Amino acid sequence: MPTETKLKCELQGLEQLLFAAHPVSDSTPMLIQKIRVETDRVLQALALEVITLQQEDQVIRYIRYHQLAIARFMDKMGKLELTNKTGPPEFYQVSQGCLDELLLFVEHRFAKYFDQDAKAPGKYVARVKKITKEKLKNFRLVLTSKNADPRLIDLVLRILKSICDNGSEGNITFRKLIYAKEVQKDLSSLTDRLPEIKDIDEELRQVMYRNNYNSYRVLTYHAHYASSLLEEAETRAEKIEQLSLLLKKINQACVKPQVKYHPHGLPLKDQLNNYIVEELEYQQRLQLTLGHLSPSLHEPAPIGFKLKFTASVAQAAYLLRILMESKIILNNNLSQVFQFLAKYVVTKRSESVSLGSLRSKYYEVDTGTKESVRNMLMALAKYIDKN
Numbered sequence: 001m002p003t004e005t006k007l008k009c010e011l012q013g014l015e016q017l018l019f020a021a022h023p024v025s026d027s028t029p030m031l032i033q034k035i036r037v038e039t040d041r042v043l044q045a046l047a048l049e050v051i052t053l054q055q056e057d058q059v060i061r062y063i064r065y066h067q068l069a070i071a072r073f074m075d076k077m078g079k080l081e082l083t084n085k086t087g088p089p090e091f092y093q094v095s096q097g098c099l100d101e102l103l104l105f106v107e108h109r110f111a112k113y114f115d116q117d118a119k120a121p122g123k124y125v126a127r128v129k130k131i132t133k134e135k136l137k138n139f140r141l142v143l144t145s146k147n148a149d150p151r152l153i154d155l156v157l158r159i160l161k162s163i164c165d166n167g168s169e170g171n172i173t174f175r176k177l178i179y180a181k182e183v184q185k186d187l188s189s190l191t192d193r194l195p196e197i198k199d200i201d202e203e204l205r206q207v208m209y210r211n212n213y214n215s216y217r218v219l220t221y222h223a224h225y226a227s228s229l230l231e232e233a234e235t236r237a238e239k240i241e242q243l244s245l246l247l248k249k250i251n252q253a254c255v256k257p258q259v260k261y262h263p264h265g266l267p268l269k270d271q272l273n274n275y276i277v278e279e280l281e282y283q284q285r286l287q288l289t290l291g292h293l294s295p296s297l298h299e300p301a302p303i304g305f306k307l308k309f310t311a312s313v314a315q316a317a318y319l320l321r322i323l324m325e326s327k328i329i330l331n332n333n334l335s336q337v338f339q340f341l342a343k344y345v346v347t348k349r350s351e352s353v354s355l356g357s358l359r360s361k362y363y364e365v366d367t368g369t370k371e372s373v374r375n376m377l378m379a380l381a382k383y384i385d386k387n
């Protein structure tokens with residue numbers, strides 16, 4: 001390309017050392033030393049040259065030119081190693097190592113300008129694939145042992161599995177490999193702090209948010225997940241609260257810059273926001289509509305209304321204690337529960353329940369009260385069995 005001729009090429013010296021002549025055993029140590037020295041020079045030159053370039057489009061062309069050239073050298077060296085089987089193995093090992101170092105330097109130091117959609121060289125793919133295979137099985141075992149949702153495990157590990165299952169190493173882009181490496185970083189961090197994690201499923205969802213996993217499969221999962229939250233909620237207000245909490249978690253998640261599963265797709269946060277906000281607005285409309293049609297549901301109890309019990313105050317207090325301690329009643333403020341019962345409950349023997357009496361009977365239970373409540377509960381169990 002005409003623009004490429006204007007760029008300063010830092011790889012000519014390295015190219016001559018790598019490909020000018022087939023190495024022989026006697027000259028290998030000296031040649032390897034020259035390759036290492038030249039690699040160090042190129043690393044420094046790349047960093048310095050970028051500083052001198054004044055326009056961003058020049059920096060982009062400069063970085064991508066060297067990126068593609070290094071990738072081409074790696075593929076060429078791989079073919080040379082296969083065809084020239086009599087050559088010294090150390091030469092090919094060091095040469096590929098130096099080229100790999102250069103490529104990783106460009107990838108990390110100039111990530112903003114790195115062409116992620118270019119095809120990665122075979123040696124680069126093979127290295128990432130080897131590391132991924134080693135980690136994939138361990139990730140699955142660890143997450144399964146923590147009782148993570150199998151759907152989430154498959155979803156998060158899907159990108160890693162697709163690399164391992166890919167038979168060809170010549171059609172995988174840098175983007176796919178870089179994305180896989182980012183996911184592996186997060187999963188490694190997650191497994192390191194596994195003992196302190198309370199909700200493994202939420203942690204896996206955060207991995208998807210951070211890495212902008214904007215796949216339709218992730219949106220489908222969240223659609224099912226939101227539906228499960230709605231099914232568990234007993235009231236319309238609880239449904240709205242659950243959706244609002246989910247939306248809050250998604251919006252507050254940190255997203256890594258320049259990391260994206262589908263380069264041209266809508267960001268995951270936007271996809272999930274659109275879906276959840278629409279569901280949230282629907283639930284809010286339902287709440288307003290049902291509230292308008294059934295105002296009596298929101299009216300206070302009639303003046304003078306009391307709930308009448310055949311049980312005594314002592315029996316009612318002990319029943320309350322059983323329900324509280326067995327977590328059937330979930331209210332945490334016991335004083336408020338006492339006040340509610342004293343206001344709205346009467347017993348067979350008393351037209352009014354004293355707050356002090358209810359409180360004292362709650363904490364001081366005699367044997368007779370325990371036995372009478374036990375008989376009461378057994379009678380209820382028999383009634384259930386008959387009906």
